[in-house]
Amino acid sequence: MRMEHSKNKIKLARKKEDVYLPSTKEAPMGALNIKDKAVAEKARRLAKLKGTTITEAVAEALEASLRTAEHRSKLDRAARERRVDEIVKRFQASIPPGAPSYEEIMEDMYDENGLPK
Numbered sequence: 495m496r497m498e499h500s501k502n503k504i505k506l507a508r509k510k511e512d513v514y515l516p517s518t519k520e521a522p523m524g525a526l527n528i529k530d531k532a533v534a535e536k537a538r539r540l541a542k543l544k545g546t547t548i549t550e551a552v553a554e555a556l557e558a559s560l561r562t563a564e565h566r567s568k569l570d571r572a573a574r575e576r577r578v579d580e581i582v583k584r585f586q587a588s589i590p591p592g593a594p595s596y597e598e599i600m601e602d603m604y605d606e607n608g609l610p611k
Contacts, residue, residue, distance in 0.1 A: 526552075 528534045541551035594602075605611055 528537065537548050537552055540555060541548040544551050544554070546554075603611060
């Protein structure tokens with residue numbers, strides 16, 4: 495890996511890609527380098543259609559996408575919780591009537607100090 499210094503950035507040259515890191519002398523600021531021409535063109539088109547800067551258009555698009563992903567994640571969690579509840583109900587239904595409780599089983603296996611009997 496080769497390092498090149500310029501006025502405000504440090505460039506780390508790699509085989510397939512270049513990574514730009516802000517210099518420690520400048521204020522911290524995020525940077526995004528889009529190397530896919532089609533994606534960069536979509537960002538420009540979106541900004542033009544919205545009448546905003548590319549940064550604002552990308553920020554709004556990311557916010558909308560994050561809201562959608564977070565909403566789906568919550569739905570996925572709710573579905574998983576329903577599946578767990580169904581498994582617990584099936585398990586509870588499989589316990590024969592009159593079977594000893596968890597506490598009774600533990601009481602038979604361990605003494606008052608928590609040691610095996």
